[in-house]
Amino acid sequence: MQKTYYAGQDVDAPCGRCGGETRHQVLTITNGVPEQLICSNCRSVHKFRAPRPIAEVRAPRLPSSAKAPAPPRSGGSASLYQQLLAQEQGGAAARPYAIAVRWEEGAWMDHPSFGLGRVQRRLGRKVDVLFKDGLKTLVSA
Secondary structure (H helix, E strand, O other): OOOOOOOOOEEEEEEOOOOEEEEEEEEEEEOOEEEEEEEOOOOOEEEOOOOOOOOOOOOOOOOOOOOOOOOOOOOOOOOHHHHHHHHHHOOOOOEEOOOOOOOOOOOEEEEOOOEEEEEEEEEOOEEEEEEOOEEEEEEOO
């Protein structure tokens, strides 16, 4: 999708004379693309240069002789989060999440997408629930 410009529009663009990116005004346009800009700082007129696309950051390539790092272990010991969660839960059963249920503070729920979570705060028909991925706001009866 191409951005549309108009004469007199303020744009941020690199300025060779100022030595950095500064505010410019569009002077002339051809087919919706600026041709000339004027720097608001030094008042120099120069050509418009479209911004470069942001390059993706790639992981460095390892030589073929280098050994790839081992994948993280799974299933061995529970994470610290899971251990603390189990201790705090104290054997309380987590109920499956449903919108029709009125969730109270301190209740444990089992959400199909977010997993095990504890209701932290009730806000009218919404509740803030702490999951492993962070705090989420859900609908409650």
